Amino acid sequence: MISSQAPILIPMTFLFAAMLIPLVGAVNRAAAHLTAVLGSALALYFSVIGMQTTLAQGRISYHIAGWMPPIGIEFVMDPLSAFICALLCGVTFIVMVFGKRSVEYEIPQKEIAFYSLSMLLLGGLAGMVMTGDLFNLYVYLEIAALAGYALVAIGDKRAVVSAFRYLVMGTVGATFYLLGVALIFISTGTLNMADIAQLMPMVQDSPAVIVGLVLIVLGTALKMALFPMHAWLPDAYTHASTTATALIAPIGTKVSAYVLFRVLFFVVDPDHLRTELLNLLQIIGYLGAAGIIWGSIMAICQSELKRMLAYSSVAQVGYIAVGISLASPLGFIGAILHALNHAVMKCCLFFISGNMRLRLGHSMIPQMTNGLRKSMPWTSAAFTLAAISMIGLPPTAGFFGKWYLALGAIEQSHWIFLSALLISTILNVAYFFRVMERMYLKPQEPEGVDYSEQTIVRSEAPASMLVPTLFLALSLLVLGFANAWIVTNLIVPMIPGWL
Amino acid sequence: MLEFIQGYYAYIFLATAFTIGLYGMMVKQNLMKKVLGMSIVAATTIMFWIVGAYKEGAGVTVLDPRIGVEDPGMYLNPLPHTLMLTAIVVAVVTLGVALALLIGIYREYKTLDEPTLLERMK
Numbered sequence: 001m002i003s004s005q006a007p008i009l010i011p012m013t014f015l016f017a018a019m020l021i022p023l024v025g026a027v028n029r030a031a032a033h034l035t036a037v038l039g040s041a042l043a044l045y046f047s048v049i050g051m052q053t054t055l056a057q058g059r060i061s062y063h064i065a066g067w068m069p070p071i072g073i074e075f076v077m078d079p080l081s082a083f084i085c086a087l088l089c090g091v092t093f094i095v096m097v098f099g100k101r102s103v104e105y106e107i108p109q110k111e112i113a114f115y116s117l118s119m120l121l122l123g124g125l126a127g128m129v130m131t132g133d134l135f136n137l138y139v140y141l142e143i144a145a146l147a148g149y150a151l152v153a154i155g156d157k158r159a160v161v162s163a164f165r166y167l168v169m170g171t172v173g174a175t176f177y178l179l180g181v182a183l184i185f186i187s188t189g190t191l192n193m194a195d196i197a198q199l200m201p202m203v204q205d206s207p208a209v210i211v212g213l214v215l216i217v218l219g220t221a222l223k224m225a226l227f228p229m230h231a232w233l234p235d236a237y238t239h240a241s242t243t244a245t246a247l248i249a250p251i252g253t254k255v256s257a258y259v260l261f262r263v264l265f266f267v268v269d270p271d272h273l274r275t276e277l278l279n280l281l282q283i284i285g286y287l288g289a290a291g292i293i294w295g296s297i298m299a300i301c302q303s304e305l306k307r308m309l310a311y312s313s314v315a316q317v318g319y320i321a322v323g324i325s326l327a328s329p330l331g332f333i334g335a336i337l338h339a340l341n342h343a344v345m346k347c348c349l350f351f352i353s354g355n356m357r358l359r360l361g362h363s364m365i366p367q368m369t370n371g372l373r374k375s376m377p378w379t380s381a382a383f384t385l386a387a388i389s390m391i392g393l394p395p396t397a398g399f400f401g402k403w404y405l406a407l408g409a410i411e412q413s414h415w416i417f418l419s420a421l422l423i424s425t426i427l428n429v430a431y432f433f434r435v436m437e438r439m440y441l442k443p444q445e446p447e448g449v450d451y452s453e454q455t456i457v458r459s460e461a462p463a464s465m466l467v468p469t470l471f472l473a474l475s476l477l478v479l480g481f482a483n484a485w486i487v488t489n490l491i492v493p494m495i496p497g498w499l
Numbered sequence: 500m501l502e503f504i505q506g507y508y509a510y511i512f513l514a515t516a517f518t519i520g521l522y523g524m525m526v527k528q529n530l531m532k533k534v535l536g537m538s539i540v541a542a543t544t545i546m547f548w549i550v551g552a553y554k555e556g557a558g559v560t561v562l563d564p565r566i567g568v569e570d571p572g573m574y575l576n577p578l579p580h581t582l583m584l585t586a587i588v589v590a591v592v593t594l595g596v597a598l599a600l601l602i603g604i605y606r607e608y609k610t611l612d613e614p615t616l617l618e619r620m621k
Contacts, residue, residue: 135582142589149596153603158620160603167597168524171537178544178586185579186551 006050007062007075007130010085013043014123018116025112036115037096043126044089051082055493070195076132079494084258085129088251091343092122098468099243102354106241107154114154118247121147125255134181134191137259138174145170148248155240162235169232173222176215183212193267200269216263217280224256226321227291230314237310242354245306249313249350250343257320257339264324270498273327285325289420291318296427305353305363308431309346312390315424316342322417323405329499330408333491338401341389341479345398348386348472355379355461355469368438376460380439382473387432389476392425397479509550517543530604530611534597541590545583552579
């Protein structure tokens with residue numbers, strides 16, 4: 001029963017929770033957090049059930065209001081969307097558990113708005129993943145984006161300005177996407193993705209369709225912060241509250257990358273992709289490679305942990321873009337696996353920056369000393385594990401995503417992509433070891449004028465924040481060891497047959 | 500050339516307006532003007548859908564005795580118009596959020612001029 005309704009239930013659970021939280025919060029402030037946790041747990045449950053059913057029986061299609069697909073709106077759960085959706089719901093559940101203390105500390109009095117908006121954001125993102133209709137995707141994209149602007153705006157003093165920049169860039173992206181959809185609709189007369197995929201061979205040579213596809217890719221690339229369209233991302237992530245960043249950073253850009261996957265591999269005709277659109281694919285790949293290097297270099301230059309992680313996100317989006325551009329099974333596996341790993345790693349690292357903000361009052365890298373290791377041993381250990389995974393050392397999850405991407409690049413002799421991957425590993429070492437060195441080796445300075453006020457509260461983060469952090473850090477090891485199982489059972493079924 | 504302009508004048512107008520909007524968003528220093536540019540871009544996109552659905556001499560999708568049922572091509576596809584109702588709502592909400600953020604920025608920094616704002620943010 002639930003399994004056939006799963007595609008619609010997941011976004012609806014989030015949207016319903018978003019409406020419920022202000023009502024519940026008006027009666028009892030503490031209940032707002034509980035509602036958010038329960039809502040995301042319920043959505044996680046639905047998505048796991050949906051994923052099991054999809055893997056066992058194939059694609060689930062839900063027709064809204066009973067209208068059949070080419071005319072009505074269709075919600076689709078196939079292995080790809082089920083996987084991304086389970087990832088979204090899982091990350092959200094953990095972030096919501098983590099959020100309670102961090103939100104109370106960083107953005108007091110705004111909890112109810114925060115939880116309601118995060119549920120709205122997730123409703124939009126889950127809808128984007130589930131929908132099988134290009135225009136419906138636009139609507140969900142805007143729901144997610146508007147909730148995202150508001151979430152980013154709830155932060156420190158500068159958050160409003162960065163939220164405004166995010167809004168301007170995000171709106172341009174969405175407008176490009178909508179124009180692209182218009183051109184495709186004018187040429188094919190339908191908005192249903194599966195239907196367009198069937199009609200595509202007849203119209204694919206018309207300039208309107210090609211311009212439309214380019215506009216869709218451009219809009220999506222803006223949303224996923226592909227270099228050089230990433231300028232909004234570092235500011236938005238730095239000035240928002242930690243919980244908001246931990247929610248948006250791991251999944252926001254991934255969902256836009258998912259749209260790119262969906263459009264390029266499931267809507268566009270494969271032969272067309274391999275011939276006429278090859279240039280488009282290659283441009284995505286080169287921009288991704290440039291983003292990998294640029295993001296990593298900028299990350300080295302930052303002195304604030306959250307800002308460093310934000311630039312690192314620009315680089316990680318580049319990996320996914322490279323995987324898309326390879327358009328081979330190995331590239332596909334690498335990109336999806338990296339999306340999963342990066343979501344877990346980045347979420348864990350942003351949690352750590354939140355723990356530091358709670359206990360130290362800041363997350364400035366130059367002011368970190370080995371006092372951090374003594375006062376917050378578990379947080380430091382989690383940071384080390386996540387950093388090792390970001391760098392991509394073998395037993396951790398981060399290695400395997402990069403491994404598949406590197407294999408894919410070698411298979412097609414794309415030496416530029418391969419060298420970008422390798423160089424970025426070295427750059428990753430540079431910016432993570434810089435933090436780890438201070439955390440473990442730099443002695444506390446005796447003069448300590450600046451530190452005197454910060455040494456007052458120095459203890460490990462509260463359990464509600466520490467447990468999610470450690471859970472994510474350990475799951476990096478688990479994901480690393482289980483990667484073969486994940487690839488065979490979850491990722492291989494989602495690769496389209498022609499690839 | 501003239502035929503081209505005659506056939507596509509609506510699209511040429513829209514492309515120009517779209518470019519003006521983008522120009523405003525990218526080049527203008529005043530944040531309010533950026534919002535205006537954003538509005539123009541959104542309106543142009545909506546108009547593009549509407550113009551795309553236009554057909555000379557065709558009627559609305561209600562049975563018209565003068566047109567009859569022989570030629571379904573004489574009825575417009577109502578879908579783009581209804582879709583654009585949603586898009587208008589989205590554009591209005593985006594405009595609302597943008598204005599709310601501008602109010603927040605003005606309260607915090609007492610300016611909407613970007614160079615001054617950057618100076619005051621330091």
